[in-house]
Amino acid sequence: MGSPTSILVDDSLWPLLRVTFPRVVTNEQYTELLERRLSYLQRRERHVSLIDMRQLRSLTSEQREMQGAFLRQQEDLMRRWSMGIVTLINSPALALVIRLIVHRIKPSVVPYSVLTSWPAAVSWAADRLEADGLSEHARRVRQCLGSSCHEELG
Template structure:
């Protein structure tokens, strides 16, 4: 399986990041650089990180994640309204738990099972932050996507 890390900001202020496979160190560095760029936009946002197909990060990548969290704590606290982590792997949950034990994520976060649950949680964070219009638009967008995937209704 080829590795990829994709970013979808088409529903901003919702950022969806998807991991697939085992990222190279270069891909992981790009992920951290893109994360920094989103923080530096100066706008509040929520994030859903889909790790459902993530292979175990290397020791070097886990160390870089810890360093990045330390270096960006202030921006994370100011800009990131919350982070929903889609995770189906007990091993990945253990790694995240270890990272967040060393450097706690300075914003609210939740481990969830799927995108629908993530959208529900993320839009609630947006609404709580006074971004109700954006939350409602995102709910409509994802609801429409789900209807398209399920096909036409039968009557």
């Protein structure tokens, strides 16, 4: 499978929400992602997000501002319905940008982690599900997103 050209959102392992970024994201695509993210929060169902930004080169200053505004505006929904967000990033510079965006809201409204390893990110997400009493979902995430399945999916 080639590199995606749009942001892929996958809820097939709900309550795990996977978001995979392409190398370059337009402001329009980012706006659509935030609208879609809001629709998941408005379901009023607890969930964990795994954000895969390994292919992404960078976010524009406008996209960083949109993300910060989204986090501030949706703080109550996120606190109530998000069990955590793990972001998978290869670029140290992009990891720093993401950490800065998240730290704009103090205290952080949900548990989050920025990691560079796929297995660590999957484990972190599954641990959050398990901590919320969703052991069967955590097992399914570990099983389905393990190294062999991940190569097929992502």
